[in-house]
């Protein structure tokens with residue numbers, strides 16, 4: 665193998681490049697890419713049972729990002745607030761089971777980022793189309809903030825905003841591309857973050873969409 669090939673292998677191996685975003689937050693570039701087709705097929709199977717929908721915020725605004733869930737608990741919002749619940753409010757049925765490939769990826773990513781074994785019980789699936797965005801927020805509906813969140817980006821790239829403990833703290837912009845995984849825990853677990861308005865584009869696997877999985881230990 666030529667020398668440059670060996671160099672690339674060591675810097676950009678199957679685990680992707682590791683990038684520290686904040687204390688306890690690590691981007692694993694390209695970590696999910698080799699599983700992209702299986703992950704997208706699993707999302708499609710979940711959405712066939714629990715379709716993507718635009719949920720209502722407690723303040724009465726319909727979210728531009730479409731969402732669904734899998735796992736024993738799913739994140740929902742409506743006029744009465746944010747929470748995790750075992751059933752899809754739209755059908756009354758339990759959320760679809762967490763696919764084994766999600767569990768394997770989440771645990772491998774958490775381990776690669778230096779966390780102990782990670783066994784998520786909830787996965788929120790976000791679907792973005794050009795023009796949609798996710799406002800600055802904190803993820804704080806989970807029972808125990810000691811667990812990290814593993815985030816998987818697929819399809820069109822998006823600009824992620826990564827802030828601090830206070831909403832008004834300055835934000836850092838990070839582009840998340842197809843296959844990128846972010847493992848996020850520790851001191852920055854409750855930092856504010858959001859996704860800027862998705863730009864139009866065309867991805868060979870997802871067309872005009874971006875999907876994001878956030879795997880959580882909610883209960």
Ligand code: MD6
Nearest residue numbers: 790803813815848859876878
């Ligand atoms: C997104 N992600 O990337 C939205 N939350 O579409 C999140 O809101 C998020 O990536 C908690 C931890 C990781 C995340």
Ligand code: FE
Nearest residue numbers: 801802803857
């Ligand atoms: Fe979040």
